[in-house]
Amino acid sequence: MAHQIVVLGAGYGGAASIKAIESELDDGDDVDLTWISEHDYHLLLHEVHRCIRTPAAREHIVIPIDEITPPETTFIEGTVDAVDVDERVVELDDETIEYDDLIICLGSETAYYGIDGLEEHGLTVKSLDDALSIHEEIKWTSIEASNDDPAKIIVGGGGLTGIEVAGEIAAFGNSHSSASLTVSILQRSAELFPGHDHELQGAIRNHLEQSGVDIETEAAISAVDDSTVQIEERDPIDYDVFVWAGGITGPPALDDAALDKDHDRVYTDSALETSADNVFAVGDAALMDQDEERGPVGEELIWRSIARRSPATNAAPPTSQAAWEAGDVLGRNVVRSMNGQEPIDWEYVNKGTVVSIGDRAVAHGIMGVPINTFSGHPARFLKKAISARWISDISTWQRAARAWPYM
Numbered sequence: 001m002a003h004q005i006v007v008l009g010a011g012y013g014g015a016a017s018i019k020a021i022e023s024e025l026d027d028g029d030d031v032d033l034t035w036i037s038e039h040d041y042h043l044l045l046h047e048v049h050r051c052i053r054t055p056a057a058r059e060h061i062v063i064p065i066d067e068i069t070p071p072e073t074t075f076i077e078g079t080v081d082a083v084d085v086d087e088r089v090v091e092l093d094d095e096t097i098e099y100d101d102l103i104i105c106l107g108s109e110t111a112y113y114g115i116d117g118l119e120e121h122g123l124t125v126k127s128l129d130d131a132l133s134i135h136e137e138i139k140w141t142s143i144e145a146s147n148d149d150p151a152k153i154i155v156g157g158g159g160l161t162g163i164e165v166a167g168e169i170a171a172f173g174n175s176h177s178s179a180s181l182t183v184s185i186l187q188r189s190a191e192l193f194p195g196h197d198h199e200l201q202g203a204i205r206n207h208l209e210q211s212g213v214d215i216e217t218e219a220a221i222s223a224v225d226d227s228t229v230q231i232e233e234r235d236p237i238d239y240d241v242f243v244w245a246g247g248i249t250g251p252p253a254l255d256d257a258a259l260d261k262d263h264d265r266v267y268t269d270s271a272l273e274t275s276a277d278n279v280f281a282v283g284d285a286a287l288m289d290q291d292e293e294r295g296p297v298g299e300e301l302i303w304r305s306i307a308r309r310s311p312a313t314n315a316a317p318p319t320s321q322a323a324w325e326a327g328d329v330l331g332r333n334v335v336r337s338m339n340g341q342e343p344i345d346w347e348y349v350n351k352g353t354v355v356s357i358g359d360r361a362v363a364h365g366i367m368g369v370p371i372n373t374f375s376g377h378p379a380r381f382l383k384k385a386i387s388a389r390w391i392s393d394i395s396t397w398q399r400a401a402r403a404w405p406y407m
Helices: 012-024 055-061 126-146 161-177 197-210 299-307 318-336 377-392 397-406
Strands: 003-008 031-037 039-044 062-064 076-077 080-084 091-093 096-098 099-106 151-155 181-186 213-216 221-224 230-231 241-244 265-268 277-280 286-287 353-357 360-364
Touching: 003 012, 003 076, 003 318, 012 031, 012 039, 012 318, 039 091, 055 062, 055 126, 055 397, 096 377, 099 318, 126 151, 126 181, 161 181, 161 197, 161 213, 161 241, 161 353, 197 213, 197 353, 197 360, 265 318, 277 318, 286 353, 318 377, 353 377, 360 377
Parallel strands: 003 031, 003 099, 031 076, 099 277, 151 181, 151 241, 181 213, 265 286
Antiparallel strands: 039 062, 080 091, 091 096, 221 230, 353 360
C-alpha cells in the first residue's frame, strides 16, 4: 500500500510544504499525497486588507489550487473537524482520511479573550470574505454619513493586522470623495506595534497620523455592544463599524487532538515535529521551536523575543515569512523521515519587517540594507516584491506581474 502523506490547510505553510514534498519525491516513490483545505485556493492573507479598499484585488491575491499543484496530488475541498493521532485519521465533515505522515497547517482563529460582546459585534480579518464584508460596511456607512457627522470606524488592536487594516480604511476614505469617515486604533498596551523597535513604532505612527488615523494606547477593551466600545476606566466610545484585530488562537479542529499545545497551537521542535509520531505542524497553528521547559507564552512575548532578540523564548512569530520558510523545510523533512534520513533543523532568521499603510510602507531591519528604518518608494517596492516572489514561487511570474499593481 502506498505511503499516505496528508497536508491540512492551504495557507503559506501548507502551500510551501506541498511544493517541497513534490520537489523531493522521486518518480519511483510509492506515495499518495493528499492536500485538504476548506477552500480550493490559496489566499495571500498578508495582502487581504487590500480588498477593504479595492475589492478587485481579490482576483490577484487568490491562487487556485490547480495552479499550485499537479493532478497527481489529490486535493480535497473540505473542513477538518478533528485529528485523531492515535488512530492516525483526519475527520472531515463527510469522510475520514487515513495518514502515515500528517502535516498540520490549519492557520489560526481570532481570539476574543472572553470580552463581552466582542465576537458578536466585531468584524474580523481572517479571510477574503471578511475583508469584502468590511469593504461593504465601510462603503455604505461612510456614504450615508456627512462631514458634520462622519462614520466612526474603530479598529481594535494595534499589531500588524490592525495597523494595515486601519491604513487601508483611511486610504479608502481619502480616495472616495463621497465617503465621510474617521478611523481610530485602540491598543491595549502602551505601545503601537508592541515589542518592536521604537524607531519603527514611531515611523508607523507618523504615517498613520498623516493618513488621518487616530491612535489611542493603553485602551483596554472590556465590552462591546452594537454601537459602543467600552474601555477600562474610560467613557464608552461610539462606533459605526468595529473591526477586531487583537489576537489569534489555534484552530478548533485541534481541540481534542492528543498533542502538546497551548490554546490549540501545537508545540513543535526545530524539525517541526510535534509530540505525536509522524505528525508535523507549521505556521499559525504551531508554536514552532517552543522551549517546553518554560511553558506557554503569549503572542506579545513571542513578538518581543524576535524583534528585540530576547532569550525569553525560541518560538518563531506568526508571520507569512516564518510559515513560508518553515513549510519548505518541513516538506523536505517529511520525505527525509519517510526515507529514514535525519531531519533538517529549521531556525528562524528575522530578515526584517515591512508594514503597509495604505499606499505607503515602512521597512525596518532589512537584511543587507544599511539603513535601519526607511519608507517611501523603496519600502513600497520591497513590500510588492515580497508578495510577487511568493506568488511566483507557488504559481508563475506572469501571475505575479499581473498582481503587482494591487499589492
